[in-house]
Amino acid sequence: MIWKKKSIKKSENLKTNKNCSQQAINYDSYRFTFIEWLKYSFYAVGILSLISYVFYKSVIIFFVLLPFCFLYPKLKKKELIVEKKRRLLIEFKEAVMILSSLLNAGYSLENSVKEALVELRLLYVKDNLIIKEFEYICQLIYMNISVERAFDDLAYRSHCEDIRSFAKVLRIAKRSGGELESIIAHTVSVIGDKVRIKEEIITMTAAKRFEQKVMNILPLLIVLYIDFSSPGFFNIMYTTIIGRMCMSVGLTVYLFAIYISKRLLNIEV
Known part of the structure; x- marks a missing residue:
């Protein structure tokens, strides 16, 4: 599947809701603030000073290698992107578990998403990633964009295989008209197991x-x-x-x- 075709274009959002496009986050990128950039650059300079002294005891070597310090923020950016995706996946697991329980309670898919947002606001602080994403999805639903397309957009931006799997299953189940509740529940169970194993590995x-x-x-x-x-x-x-x-x-x-x-x-x- 080509996820790019399923993404919601910013130009489309801008025609209807200016704030909506601003909430869409690309999880495969990270933009440093000036303070963050300075922090990681100074950290790299400190490490370079230590290495230059221990291995060479040379000020010349330090200044020769100094430009490489400004590459460290780019390396750190990869770690921050991975951590951001990890946080999103953990929060997404909780969100789809709530979504599955609401579907089993008899809510429609659209109303389940809206009610899930209410529950998520009780679980997490306002600025959490998943709250922003569900607010964005609810805005897309209000703009008459289908739920499955909204989740396709999240899957494309997240660059996360588990979220992509959920979006794909949701789209197929919605189109086929099968037992949506049981299909979603099974998918949520699989995603939950994978996330739990990942967290156990990190803990161990x-x-x-x-x-x-x-x-x-x-x-x-x-x-x-x-x-x-x-x-x-x-x-x-x-x-x-x-x-x-x-x-x-x-x-x-x-x-x-x-x-x-x-x-x-x-x-x-």
Whole structure:
């Protein structure tokens, strides 16, 4: 399926409701505020200062590598996008469970979405992602756009496989005129199980993630401790060509180890 064709065009929204298009969020992108950009840039400068001192003890190396610090916000952006999608999926699971229970209670699909929004406002604070999305869906329904197309739009913008699966099942069930309640309930159950497994994995690996962060910084702290407690101990590593080559190899291995540790803890379901 080509999800792009199912998305609600901003131009279409602007013709009917200016605020409606502004609520549509693309979850595959993230825009930093100026404060966030400064925060992550200064963090990268701090890490670069530490690495430059530990591996090279060279101000020249620091200034040569300094421009790369401004690439860190782009790398951080990927992590923030993943975290944003994760929060959306968790909240979406709760929303569709409420939606399923309302359908089983005899509400129509359109009214179930509206009532689900009322329940979500009791569960979450006003600025939560899922509340914004259900408010947006309700506005689309008010504009005579079908529920299934509204969920297709969310699926396209979320870039989340579970939400896409739900939107696809909803569209097929609505068109086929089958037992919508039982089909939605089964789909919600599958999505709920997947989300629960993902959260259990994150919980089980939380300690390992903390250990990973400690182990990432520990080698640098050990070198700093030896350097300050025994001045001149590492001088040969900073004043000879062979020493600098060894430190460069050590830096490469160190960065590769950090990369591998992150990949090992990135478990997909």
